[in-house]
Amino acid sequence: MELVEVSPRDGLQDEPVHLPTEAKVSLIERALDAGVRRVEAVSFARPDLVPTLGDAEEVMAGVSRRPDSRLAGLVLNERGLERALLAGVDEVNVVVLVSETFSRRNQGMGVEEALAMWSRVASEATAAGVGASVTLSAAFGCPYEGVVDPNTVRELARRVTAAGPFEVGLADTIGCAVPPEVEDLVRGVAADTGLPVRVHLHNSRNTGFANAVAAVGAGAAVLDASIGGIGGCPFAPGAAGNIATEDLVYLLDRMGIATGVRLEELLEISRWLADALGHPLPGQVVRSGVFPSSVVPG
Numbered sequence: 001m002e003l004v005e006v007s008p009r010d011g012l013q014d015e016p017v018h019l020p021t022e023a024k025v026s027l028i029e030r031a032l033d034a035g036v037r038r039v040e041a042v043s044f045a046r047p048d049l050v051p052t053l054g055d056a057e058e059v060m061a062g063v064s065r066r067p068d069s070r071l072a073g074l075v076l077n078e079r080g081l082e083r084a085l086l087a088g089v090d091e092v093n094v095v096v097l098v099s100e101t102f103s104r105r106n107q108g109m110g111v112e113e114a115l116a117m118w119s120r121v122a123s124e125a126t127a128a129g130v131g132a133s134v135t136l137s138a139a140f141g142c143p144y145e146g147v148v149d150p151n152t153v154r155e156l157a158r159r160v161t162a163a164g165p166f167e168v169g170l171a172d173t174i175g176c177a178v179p180p181e182v183e184d185l186v187r188g189v190a191a192d193t194g195l196p197v198r199v200h201l202h203n204s205r206n207t208g209f210a211n212a213v214a215a216v217g218a219g220a221a222v223l224d225a226s227i228g229g230i231g232g233c234p235f236a237p238g239a240a241g242n243i244a245t246e247d248l249v250y251l252l253d254r255m256g257i258a259t260g261v262r263l264e265e266l267l268e269i270s271r272w273l274a275d276a277l278g279h280p281l282p283g284q285v286v287r288s289g290v291f292p293s294s295v296v297p298g
Helices: 007-011 021-033 056-062 078-087 100-107 111-127 150-161 179-193 208-217 245-254 263-277
Strands: 002-005 038-043 070-075 091-097 131-137 168-172 197-201 222-225
Touching (some): 007 038, 021 038, 021 263, 056 070, 056 078, 078 111, 091 100, 100 111, 111 150, 131 150, 150 168, 150 179, 168 179, 179 208, 222 245, 245 263
Parallel strands (some): 002 038, 002 222, 131 168, 168 197, 197 222
């Protein structure tokens, strides 16, 4: 199972503590050292809107690049893409909100405008030799409009596919989904698009890990996760953190599903990140320990 580490972007974007650039670079490099091979490293949103991530170019310049890893940048418009290409990202991720109200509040444009923007960005990125991924955000529920019709999401998935993404992401932005919904939507979008499906889960209502298992069972190719379980969305009231990478790796390891990511190293990063942010993080395995323990009782 491929994992995307999103703590440097989605994890930090709503943190009250602004990590310095060197700490963000260290977070990315520590994750790469632990075996992560895809990292959503930076956001090219306007710095005045997301000030915690305003140093995207400096972060990208500070990371020691590795031929077997990919650094992604979140792009919200053509200006963001221009910055991302100049910064040397390996891939861009574009978010399309599936509800009109959330799209206007989060991105200042309606869904149709966002779809047109995605098509332009994907075309320009492809022409520049950079892969483009698209995430359908609030795919399971909207903080403003409530329940989202899965048929609406599937139709949007078919439409975004026309621009040539290498994968389609489904984001439970406010952490409201339950496993049957995840299973049905992952299977439906995979069948409709013929593309790998990436699933982005928040644990707002403590269903994130059950939903991760459901996503794996339904054939999801990629899961997003955030070291320590940090994260949230400044434009989505009540959106808690992402599922914790170390907890997800523990779960998948115990299920016999390989990720290539080393759990003990993730736990060390989680402890380091808690110190850097100055508060305990939501992840659980770092508190309870790995089972079976590597320590043999005396």
